[in-house]
Amino acid sequence: MKILVCARIGLDGEINPFDACAYELALSVKDAEVCLLSMGPESNKNMLSSLTRLGAKIAFLLSDPAFAGADTLATAYTLSLAVKIIKPDYIFCGRQTLIGDTAQTGVMLSYNVGFNLITNVMGISHITEDTVSCKTRDEGDMTVSSPALLTVERINTLRLPSIRSKVGEVKILSADDIKADPQKCGLAGSPTRVIETKENTSGRRKCEFITFDRLDEIIKNSLNKTKQKTQNTHTEKKISKVLCVTKAPIEYAKTVSDNIVFCDNNDVDAVIKSIKAENPDAVLFGSDSISKRVSALIAAKLDLGLCADCTALQTDGETLYMIRPALSGSVIAKIKSLTKPAMATVRTNKNSSDIVVSVGYGAKNCIDSIKAFADRYGAQLGASRKAVDNDILPYELQVGLTGKTVSPSVYIAIGISGAVHHIVGMDKSGTVIAINPDKDAPIFDYADYGIIENFQNTFGGRL
Ligand SMILES: Cc1cc2nc3c(=O)[nH]c(=O)nc-3n(C[C@H](O)[C@H](O)[C@H](O)COP(=O)(O)OP(=O)(O)OC[C@H]3O[C@@H](n4cnc5c(N)ncnc54)[C@H](O)[C@@H]3O)c2cc1C
Known part of the structure; x- marks a missing residue:
């Protein structure tokens, strides 16, 4: 069985963390022939070469000036031409990249190559040349027949190379090699455009310090x-018609x-069918995993620009401007679509409960009292990545860039420092309450109320 792993090399020269998980998952499949596929500059050849030492027989690097500036649609098109040459039984992609953070490319690629699709994979329970059964994050157990594409969550750690490992071949593929249509690659083939970017100050709040x-x-x-659901500003000039999916x-x-x-x-x-019947200027979806998958499949099918995870919308009466965090949440980008209808998924709180009690590494010693406290309010639990990495709570509860997005009425962060990677997952919450002994912890910049407590000594008993 041949498994192709899509691996993006980031600006830091490292494999995208979610793609690393997809690679590790592929390497753990017994007797599989694993290959890597990446798109980027030729300078990524060295990194791909060292990645082959972990087990991939060959890595393909799509590199050509014509591929530069590609959005998710153009990337999925380019990757799909290589897939048709490589002919794998399965494709494993990371759920998302940290740079783009859209979770669209894998889904669009599955449509382009006609593969079955399972998203948000937490693990494989059974795989043969004919079928694969997976545990998913949001939709339980799923089985599809091959060929199939899986998008993989952050579920494992990529192995290290052994001293005796051999380096595999890295084959560079140009636009001519894959017979790409220049109008469908790179910037020319990208229906979305970033108009401007600025520092992300979203979610900052004035914190009132209170007693426990x-x-x-x-x-x-x-x-x-x-x-507080969105930070949108209502405007006089509006677009004619918007289709809301749900x-x-x-x-x-x-x-x-x-x-x-x-x-x-x-x-x-x-x-x-609704798009054809209504002819809207824009189509909006929620941000749950099914909406993300459906919107990306539609964008691929209709060749439409799609902007993921918007936190606000603006218009001048003609164009829809989609505002979203980018580059790990450090900047806010203003994006427009060159195709009509413009399509976007927007951050919503449909699946969040009214209160999320989120546990950070600093709360590691009072997890039982925090659980009892959350139960008292019927609250859902959340976690920082460090809490998850240290086995305090499971990954499914992780909030943030590489976890999930929540926006409950009340978000209570206990023992969380407030790294930007965590903030992008909760900054749309109604009221934010932070509990932390360090008065200078960044979390207080994003909280409406702060309680300065060292609960190692006192707090566990009080919750
Ligand atoms: C690419 C990438 C993606 C990432 N994605 C995510 C993500 O999705 N979600 C996420 O959360 N992080 C993510 N991170 C990690 C993030 O940068 C932080 O490292 C992480 O959020 C820190 O978790 P923490 O706040 O629990 O731990 P720490 O930063 O260690 O903070 C613990 C806090 O607990 C407090 N504390 C210590 N002792 C006590 C005590 N006795 N009582 C009470 N409080 C105490 C401290 O004052 C401190 O503020 C990502 C990082 C990278 C590089």
Whole structure:
């Protein structure tokens, strides 16, 4: 069985962390022939070469000036031409890259090459040349027949090379080698354009420091307050019509149009039928994993630009501008689509409960009292990556760039320092309460209320 792993090499010269997990998963499949596929500059050859030492027989590097500036649609097109030459039984992709952070390319690639698709894979329970069964993050166990593409979550750690390992071949493929249409590659083939980027200050709040005994009162008051759902500004000039897929994106739609129509069925064919019937200026989806998959499949099928995980929308009456965090959340990008309808997934809180109690590494010694505290409020648990990496809570609960996005009415961060990677996963929450003994912890810059406590000594008992 041949498994092709798509591996993006980042600006730091390292393999994208999610792709590293996909590679490790492929290497763990007994008797599989594993190959790597990457698109980028020729300087990535060395990194790919060292990655082959872990077990891949060969790595293919798509490198050509014509591929530069590609968005997800153009990248998926280019990768698909290489896949047709390599002819794998399975393709494993990381769920997303950290640079683009869209989770679209793998899904679009599966459509382009006609492979079955399973997204958000947490592990493989059974794989043969004919079928694969996987545990998924949000949809339980799934089985599909080959050929199939899996997008893999951050579930493992890439092995280290052994001293005796051999270096495999790295084959460079140009646009001519894969017979690419120059109009469909790189910037020319990309229907989305970044208009501007600026430092991401979203989610910053003025923190009022309170004592622990006010915690219950603050939680109750916050639950009664209207949720801060988006930071959109309503504008006079609006676009003519927006199609919302389910009711999830309605608050965003209202900020850019007075004429909102709905498709209640979050299914590729149903949405395409609605697009054809309604001819909207924009189509908006929620940000759950099914919406992300359906929107990317539609974009690939209709050759439309798609912007992922928007946190706000703007318009001048003609063009829709989609605002989203990028580059690990450090910048905010303003993006437009050159194709109509513009398509976007928007961050919504459909699946979040009213309260999320999130545990950081600093709370490692009072996890039982935090669980009891969360139960008392019917709250969902969350976790920082460091808490997950140290086995305090499972990965499914991780909030942030490489975890999930939540936006509950109340987010309580306990023993979390407030790294930008964590903040991008919770900065749309209604009220944020941070509990941390370090008054200078960055989390207080993103909190409405702060409690300065060293709960190693006292807090565990009080929760
Ligand atoms: C590419 C990449 C992706 C990442 N993705 C994510 C992601 O999705 N989600 C995520 O969360 N992180 C992510 N990270 C990691 C992130 O950068 C931070 O390292 C992580 O969020 C820190 O977790 P923490 O706040 O629990 O731990 P720490 O930074 O160690 O902070 C622990 C906090 O606990 C406090 N503390 C210490 N002792 C006590 C005590 N006795 N009582 C109370 N408090 C105490 C400390 O003051 C400190 O502020 C990512 C990093 C990278 C490089």
